[in-house]
Amino acid sequence: MNFNKGKIYSVLLITAFVLSDFSQNCFAKNTPDEEKKQFIEVKSIDTGNIKTLENKTYDDAITIKEIYIDGNNLVNAQNILNKLNIKVGTKFDKDLIQEDLKNIYKMGYFTEKIKAVPQQTASGIALRIQVEENVPVTGFNVTGNNVVSGEEILKLLNNQEGLPQNITELNNSIKDIEKLYADKGYILARVQKISDDPDGVINIQLNEGKIQEINISGNTKTKDFVIKRNITVAVGEVYNENKLKQDLARLYGTQAFSDVRRVISASPDDPDKYKITVEVDEKRTGSISLGGGVDTETGFFGSVGYADNNFRGLGQELSTNFNVGSGVMFNDNDVVDKAPLQFEANFVEPRLKNTLNSMRLTAFARDIASYQVPLGIEKRFGGEAEFARPIKKIPNLAGSISLGVEKVRMKEGDESGINQKFREEGYTDAFRVSKRAEQLEGGTYLTLGPGVVYDTRNSIINPTEGWCASASFKESFMVSGDAGTFGKISGAIKKYYPVGEKSTFLVGGKIASRLVGDLPEFAAFRLGGPYSIRGFREGDIGNGQGFMMATTEFRTPIPFMNRVKYKFLRDIRAAFFADAGTLFHKTFTTDLYDRPGYGISVGSGLIVPIPMLGPVRFDYGYPITNVGGGNKKGNFTFAVGERY
Structure with missing residues (x-):
C-alpha cells in the first residue's frame, strides 16, 4: 500500500506530536524554558525527503533505522548503547526512550543535558542521543589517612581517572574505602568530605576515628x-x-x-x-573446693583446695590443692598399690612490677606409687619460679625461663615382687641388685631452662582454629645424690581446622629427647596413658630416652545439647581420635616388662569444660598394635587439660 500526500501529512503531524510530547517529559527537574532549550528540536522535513517516503508504509516511517551517540569524548559509545532498551528495527516509543535517557543519566558520567533527537530519513527515523560529559577526573588527593596507606586507597579509585566524574562510582568507592578500613578493624573510619578542583582533581578527606x-x-x-x-x-x-x-x-x-x-x-x-x-x-573469684572422684592412676580420691583468680583485686592468681587417693584402681603388676598423697600451691603475678613480664611460683610435694620405676615409691618435693614475657616483634609468641629446685627420693615399694620379676626373666641376683640400684637412683637438683610458646588459638577452652606450638629445654644439675646431671629438650605443635560452625579437626605432634647425659629412670620419658597414647595404661608402651608421637582428632558438639540452659554443658564436645607414638633408646624397664616401645590406638571420648579447672577428658582407646603385657581390650582414661 502506497502513501498519498494526505497520508504523508498525517504522518508528519503524528510524528511532530510524538516528539513534542516526548521531549516535554524527559527531565522533570528542568523548567519549561530549559526543556525547550535542551530537549525539543523538531525539524521540518523537506520535500526531497517526502518523495522518498512514497513507497514506505506508516510502520516503516516510524521505525528507528539508526541510533547515534553525540557529545561523548571519554565514555565509549557502545557502553552508552548498551543502556538502551530501544533498538534499531523497533518502532519509535517515547516512553521507552525516556526511560533510556534516565538509564544513561544513571551511568553517572553525564550532566542532565541529555537529549533524544529523532530525525526523519528516507528509510525511517534516525535517533540521535546527545550527551554532555561531566568534568574529567585527572587525579585524587587523599588526606587524613595514617593507618592505611594512600596506595591502598588509591587502588580503589584509580579506575576512575581519565573518565568523567561519576557520582555513582565515587559513592561506591567511598563504601569500598570504608570497607577497607573496617576489614582491618578500623570500624569508625569515615570519608568526611569530598570536593573537586577546577583542574579535575578530587579531594577526599578521611576521619579515621x-x-x-x-x-x-x-x-x-x-x-x-x-x-x-x-x-x-x-x-x-x-x-x-x-x-x-x-x-x-x-x-x-x-x-x-x-x-x-x-x-x-x-x-x-x-x-x-x-x-x-x-x-x-x-564475679566471685575466691572459692573453697571439696571434691572427689575416680582416676585411673590414683583410684578413688578426695581433694580439698582454695583458688582465687583475682587475689586482692590485683588480678593475681592463688591456688592450693591437697589430694589423697585410694591407690591403683585396676590390678597392675608393675605399680605398687599405695594411697597417693599430693599437695600443690601456685601463685601467678601476670604483670610483674607493672611490666609485660609474668611470674609463676609453684611449690609441690608428692608421695605416690611410681609409674616410672616398676614397683617403686616416688617421693618428690620442691618449687619452681617461671618468668615469661610476650615477644612484641612476633605476635602471639612468648618466651619464658624457669628456675627451680627439686628433691627426688626413690625407694622400694614391693621388694619381693620385683625380685620375683627379675628371677622370672632369668636375671642373676648380682645383676638384679646392680640394676635395681640403678633404677632407684635419685637426688637433689637445681633446674634451669628456657621455653617459647606460639599460640593463635581462638579459644583456650574450646578452640576451633589456630596454631599452638611450644619448645623447651630444661637442664637438671645434680646437687647431691647418685643419678647424675641430665638435660631434656622437647617440642610440640597442634593445628586446629574449623569444620562447620562449631566442629574442629585437630592434627598434632610432639617429640622429645635427652640432650645432656642419660636420663635416670625417674626422669625417663614414658608412653601410654591419657596424656600420650590413649587406650594403653599409664606407661604400658614403655620408657625411653626420647619419643615421638602424633594424634588426629575430630571434635564436635553433642546433638541437641545447644538447647540446654547451662553454657558449660553446651560446650561439651564428643571426640574421635587416633594416636600413635614410638620410643627412642628404651630403658631396661621396657624390656623387663616386655613393653612394645611403640603403639597405635583409636577411640572416642568426651571433653567437658569445667569452670576454673579447664577441659576434663574422658576417653576410651583401643590399641591396634602389640600391647606387650598390657590390656588388649583397651582402656578408659581420665585427664585434665590439653594432652600436650
Whole structure:
C-alpha cells in the first residue's frame, strides 16, 4: 500500500506530536524554558525527503533505522548503547526512550543535558542521543589517612581517572574505602568530605576515628590499673575493633569477670573523636573446693583446695590443692598399690612490677606409687619460679625461663615382687641388685631452662582454629645424690581446622629427647596413658630416652545439647581420635616388662569444660598394635587439660 500526500501529512503531524510530547517529559527537574532549550528540536522535513517516503508504509516511517551517540569524548559509545532498551528495527516509543535517557543519566558520567533527537530519513527515523560529559577526573588527593596507606586507597579509585566524574562510582568507592578500613578493624573510619578542583582533581578527606579517652566501669573489687594494663588500645590512636576484642578476650580470660564489653560514643567536645568505655561484670573469684572422684592412676580420691583468680583485686592468681587417693584402681603388676598423697600451691603475678613480664611460683610435694620405676615409691618435693614475657616483634609468641629446685627420693615399694620379676626373666641376683640400684637412683637438683610458646588459638577452652606450638629445654644439675646431671629438650605443635560452625579437626605432634647425659629412670620419658597414647595404661608402651608421637582428632558438639540452659554443658564436645607414638633408646624397664616401645590406638571420648579447672577428658582407646603385657581390650582414661 502506497502513501498519498494526505497520508504523508498525517504522518508528519503524528510524528511532530510524538516528539513534542516526548521531549516535554524527559527531565522533570528542568523548567519549561530549559526543556525547550535542551530537549525539543523538531525539524521540518523537506520535500526531497517526502518523495522518498512514497513507497514506505506508516510502520516503516516510524521505525528507528539508526541510533547515534553525540557529545561523548571519554565514555565509549557502545557502553552508552548498551543502556538502551530501544533498538534499531523497533518502532519509535517515547516512553521507552525516556526511560533510556534516565538509564544513561544513571551511568553517572553525564550532566542532565541529555537529549533524544529523532530525525526523519528516507528509510525511517534516525535517533540521535546527545550527551554532555561531566568534568574529567585527572587525579585524587587523599588526606587524613595514617593507618592505611594512600596506595591502598588509591587502588580503589584509580579506575576512575581519565573518565568523567561519576557520582555513582565515587559513592561506591567511598563504601569500598570504608570497607577497607573496617576489614582491618578500623570500624569508625569515615570519608568526611569530598570536593573537586577546577583542574579535575578530587579531594577526599578521611576521619579515621581516634580515641579521645578510655574509661572503666562496673568494677568494685578489681583495681582500675589491673583492667587497664590488659588494654593495649591507647588514647590518641585510631580505634581498632580487632585489637580491642583481643584485649577484652584477655580480660575475660583472667576469669575475674562474668562478662566484658565495650561501649563507643562520640566525644561531645570533638565529634571526630570517640570515648571508649570498658564495662565489666565482676564475679566471685575466691572459692573453697571439696571434691572427689575416680582416676585411673590414683583410684578413688578426695581433694580439698582454695583458688582465687583475682587475689586482692590485683588480678593475681592463688591456688592450693591437697589430694589423697585410694591407690591403683585396676590390678597392675608393675605399680605398687599405695594411697597417693599430693599437695600443690601456685601463685601467678601476670604483670610483674607493672611490666609485660609474668611470674609463676609453684611449690609441690608428692608421695605416690611410681609409674616410672616398676614397683617403686616416688617421693618428690620442691618449687619452681617461671618468668615469661610476650615477644612484641612476633605476635602471639612468648618466651619464658624457669628456675627451680627439686628433691627426688626413690625407694622400694614391693621388694619381693620385683625380685620375683627379675628371677622370672632369668636375671642373676648380682645383676638384679646392680640394676635395681640403678633404677632407684635419685637426688637433689637445681633446674634451669628456657621455653617459647606460639599460640593463635581462638579459644583456650574450646578452640576451633589456630596454631599452638611450644619448645623447651630444661637442664637438671645434680646437687647431691647418685643419678647424675641430665638435660631434656622437647617440642610440640597442634593445628586446629574449623569444620562447620562449631566442629574442629585437630592434627598434632610432639617429640622429645635427652640432650645432656642419660636420663635416670625417674626422669625417663614414658608412653601410654591419657596424656600420650590413649587406650594403653599409664606407661604400658614403655620408657625411653626420647619419643615421638602424633594424634588426629575430630571434635564436635553433642546433638541437641545447644538447647540446654547451662553454657558449660553446651560446650561439651564428643571426640574421635587416633594416636600413635614410638620410643627412642628404651630403658631396661621396657624390656623387663616386655613393653612394645611403640603403639597405635583409636577411640572416642568426651571433653567437658569445667569452670576454673579447664577441659576434663574422658576417653576410651583401643590399641591396634602389640600391647606387650598390657590390656588388649583397651582402656578408659581420665585427664585434665590439653594432652600436650
